[in-house]
Amino acid sequence: MIRWRYFFRQWPNWLAILLILLFAVAATFAPQLAPPRDPENTTPFQIVDQSFTRIPRPPDEQNILGTVPQIERLPLFGIAPGQDASYHWDVYFTLIWGTRSAFRFGLLVTVITAVFGITIGVISAYWGGLLNRLLMGLADAFLAFPIVAALWVIQRTFFSQVYAFFPELASWRWWEHLFYDLKISPIMLTLILFSWMPYARMMNASITQLRQADYIEAAVAAGASGSRIILKHLLPNAVSPTVVLMARDVGGMVVLSAAFIFIGFGGDIAWGIVLVSSRDYIIGLGGNPFIYWWSFLPFALALTLFALGWNLLGDGLNSAMNPRRSRFQ
Amino acid sequence: MASFLLYLFKRLLIIPATLLVITAVLYAMFLLAPPEERASLYMTSNPPRVQTEEAAQNMIERVIAENGLDDPFLWQYGRWLTKLLRGDWGYSPTFNAPVLELLRLRTPVTLELTFYSLLTLIPLGLMSGLLAGWRPHRAWDRQFRGLAFVGSAIPPFILGLFLLSIFYVGMGWFPPGRLDVTQLLLLRSSGFEPYTGFMTIDGLLNGRPEISAEALRHLVLPVITLSLVHWATLGRVTRASTMDETGKEYILAAHARGLRQRSIKWRHVLPIVMIPSLTSIALSAAAIVTGVFVVEIVFNFKGLSELITDGLQGPPDIALVLGFAVYSVFLVIPILLLVDLLKAVVDPRVRGEGGIGEQAE
Numbered sequence: 001m002i003r004w005r006y007f008f009r010q011w012p013n014w015l016a017i018l019l020i021l022l023f024a025v026a027a028t029f030a031p032q033l034a035p036p037r038d039p040e041n042t043t044p045f046q047i048v049d050q051s052f053t054r055i056p057r058p059p060d061e062q063n064i065l066g067t068v069p070q071i072e073r074l075p076l077f078g079i080a081p082g083q084d085a086s087y088h089w090d091v092y093f094t095l096i097w098g099t100r101s102a103f104r105f106g107l108l109v110t111v112i113t114a115v116f117g118i119t120i121g122v123i124s125a126y127w128g129g130l131l132n133r134l135l136m137g138l139a140d141a142f143l144a145f146p147i148v149a150a151l152w153v154i155q156r157t158f159f160s161q162v163y164a165f166f167p168e169l170a171s172w173r174w175w176e177h178l179f180y181d182l183k184i185s186p187i188m189l190t191l192i193l194f195s196w197m198p199y200a201r202m203m204n205a206s207i208t209q210l211r212q213a214d215y216i217e218a219a220v221a222a223g224a225s226g227s228r229i230i231l232k233h234l235l236p237n238a239v240s241p242t243v244v245l246m247a248r249d250v251g252g253m254v255v256l257s258a259a260f261i262f263i264g265f266g267g268d269i270a271w272g273i274v275l276v277s278s279r280d281y282i283i284g285l286g287g288n289p290f291i292y293w294w295s296f297l298p299f300a301l302a303l304t305l306f307a308l309g310w311n312l313l314g315d316g317l318n319s320a321m322n323p324r325r326s327r328f329q
Numbered sequence: 330m331a332s333f334l335l336y337l338f339k340r341l342l343i344i345p346a347t348l349l350v351i352t353a354v355l356y357a358m359f360l361l362a363p364p365e366e367r368a369s370l371y372m373t374s375n376p377p378r379v380q381t382e383e384a385a386q387n388m389i390e391r392v393i394a395e396n397g398l399d400d401p402f403l404w405q406y407g408r409w410l411t412k413l414l415r416g417d418w419g420y421s422p423t424f425n426a427p428v429l430e431l432l433r434l435r436t437p438v439t440l441e442l443t444f445y446s447l448l449t450l451i452p453l454g455l456m457s458g459l460l461a462g463w464r465p466h467r468a469w470d471r472q473f474r475g476l477a478f479v480g481s482a483i484p485p486f487i488l489g490l491f492l493l494s495i496f497y498v499g500m501g502w503f504p505p506g507r508l509d510v511t512q513l514l515l516l517r518s519s520g521f522e523p524y525t526g527f528m529t530i531d532g533l534l535n536g537r538p539e540i541s542a543e544a545l546r547h548l549v550l551p552v553i554t555l556s557l558v559h560w561a562t563l564g565r566v567t568r569a570s571t572m573d574e575t576g577k578e579y580i581l582a583a584h585a586r587g588l589r590q591r592s593i594k595w596r597h598v599l600p601i602v603m604i605p606s607l608t609s610i611a612l613s614a615a616a617i618v619t620g621v622f623v624v625e626i627v628f629n630f631k632g633l634s635e636l637i638t639d640g641l642q643g644p645p646d647i648a649l650v651l652g653f654a655v656y657s658v659f660l661v662i663p664i665l666l667l668v669d670l671l672k673a674v675v676d677p678r679v680r681g682e683g684g685i686g687e688q689a690e
Contacts, residue, residue: 137350138350141346141347141350141351142354143612143614143615144347144351144614144658144661144662144665145351145615145654145657145658145661146615146616146619146622146657146658146660146661147615147616148619148622148623148657149653149654149657149658150654152637152641152650152653152654153358153359153650153651154358156362156366156645156647156650157359157361157366157647158358158361160362160363160366160645161363171363173361175361198612258484258486259484259485259486259623262486262623262626263486263622263623263634263638264626264637264638264641265641279490282490282493282494288499289494289495289498289499290494296490300487300490300491303484303487304482304483304484307484308482311481311482
């Protein structure tokens with residue numbers, strides 16, 4: 001369905017592939033690019049020696065991109081070491097190791113969301129009738145719900161023990177243990193539960209259309225079972241448009257969760273976590289806004305380019321699949 | 330007209346259904362919270378200080394018994410819903426005030442920002458998309474695509490930070506916040522009546538247009554930040570459907586009859602193109618509201634988002650969290666309704682055949 005030759009003739013698609021590859025290389029070779037000083041450290045943060053000022057230190061030989069003071073207080077999901085504000089983080093280290101958290105987050109959330117949404121879309125379209133109406137009504141209701149509010153509710157109910165002021169392991173409920181062990185944070189769960197609707201709607205529309213096709217009727221007449229028709233005949237022909245949505249979502253989810261981290265919910269996009277701290281050095285200083293450029297510019301750029309790469313890829317795939325539509329649909 | 334009213338009625342019927350689904354989902358989530366937190370939903374004032382663990386346990390058990398927290402889901406949910414309808418939204422220990430009042434006080438700030446953003450992004454998105462799609466691959470189209478591309482690539486909160494750093498820290502033109510702090514204090518002492526809560530309108534109503542101007546100046550950056558990304562999406566959808574539409578025969582016929590370009594563009598193409606465009610706005614209405622909260626926090630607007638930033642610092646406050654969640658749907662629904670009404674105005678087919686589900690596809 002995707003016309004690959006057309007796809008590879010467009011230069012923005014090469015840019016997309018280049019950007020994603022760049023991040024992928026950084027993620028794969030992180031231990032070589034930015035070797036951690038403490039081999040025990042598995043977090044994307046490297047603590048630089050203690051200092052008693054909360055002013056970012058400019059780049060030097062030891063910290064190629066300077067440092068940023070740690071966040072003073074933030075409910076994190078177990079990936080940031082220490083909560084002591086007198087330490088500084090190394091910018092370059094987080095920039096490189098943050099790619100891993102971004103990829104992990106984006107891909108995991110997108111794939112689970114897509115599978116979830118596609119399943120619901122297929123089920124509702126295949127069985128049709130009342131079930132279809134109910135599920136699509138549910139999708140519409142979910143679409144009317146702002147995701148920040150959902151995140152807050154989930155953080156305070158599903159994960160209330162994890163986020164208690166003094167979390168006691170003993171009082172966690174079983175799902176809290178489960179999600180914690182699977183490293184599924186509230187943001188991930190929220191994004192999965194509240195972004196499946198576009199997939200479901202899209203799948204629903206194309207399956208409803210496909211069901212009328214002659215070859216499906218032929219399969220039914222030949223006595224094929226429901227699951228066989230869905231898996232062998234319907235899914236392969238209907239699933240490709242969702243690939244576009246998925247490509248765009250990988251970047252989108254990462255940026256969205258960085259925004260949520262930024263406004264005070266914890267999370268696991270390392271770039272977003274550092275931005276919470278560097279925010280103080282963008283605003284609140286008279287005159288030149290770029291005195292402490294290293295505290296926010298690398299992360300802002302990394303987030304933007306990450307989203308850009310996936311967005312371009314989505315656009316490229318879209319135009320490679322719909323020949324009549326122009327590139328920026 | 331009659332069909333229009335019928336459509337409006339049907340559309341209004343969907344709102345309670347949506348709310349019912351959302352509140353049911355929320356309450357089901359709430360039941361997963363531990364009993365102490367669930368008990369806090371039933372506070373009416375700050376809890377008395379409890380000395381021993383045993384006393385605390387007793388208190389919780391009393392609340393559970395009094396409010397029937399062991400009943401089946403539907404019973405509890407029904408009771409909670411009636412409480413909501415009666416205006417009893419619970420009590421927030423973090424802010425030391427009833428939740429509904431907290432929400433109501435901050436609504437105008439958020440609404441003002443949302444309103445001005447929609448006011449800029451819907452007309453601009455429709456117009457620029459239409460003009461770009463009318464003559465594709467010309468100069469204006471290229472500029473539009475470039476800007477739309479930039480707009481959809483930069484994450485809004487990062488764009489907001491950059492705008493602040495350049496236009497406030499660097500140039501000093503557009504400060505953050507709703508008004509300067511000193512100005513707010515002066516207003517409070519000079520008998521400034523908040524009739525509507527919209528600073529820009531209140532200034533005029535109080536006969537002080539300079540306040541309105543100042544409020545508008547504070548709105549510029551947040552509105553740009555919020556509109557840009559949604560303007561880009563809206564513009565792209567409009568552009569694509571304009572390009573589809575201009576190739577059709579009735580447009581050719583209109584040209585042949587000698588109608589002027591301008592009238593074909595705005596009378597014939599615009600209403601048709603508006604339908605997919607407005608649907609795309611309706612689909613992202615909840616995202617717009619989420620965006621409003623984020624932008625408010627970046628620009629230090631003390632709107633509804635203040636409840637998030639302060640609530641996250643405080644003790645667990647389930648009444649506030651649930652109240653906020655239900656309330657934020659009330660911000661989305663007017664946007665959906667507005668979009669649907671606009672669609673019904675331009676397209677007779679929409680009001681002819683009811684179902685929203687069919688229209689959205």
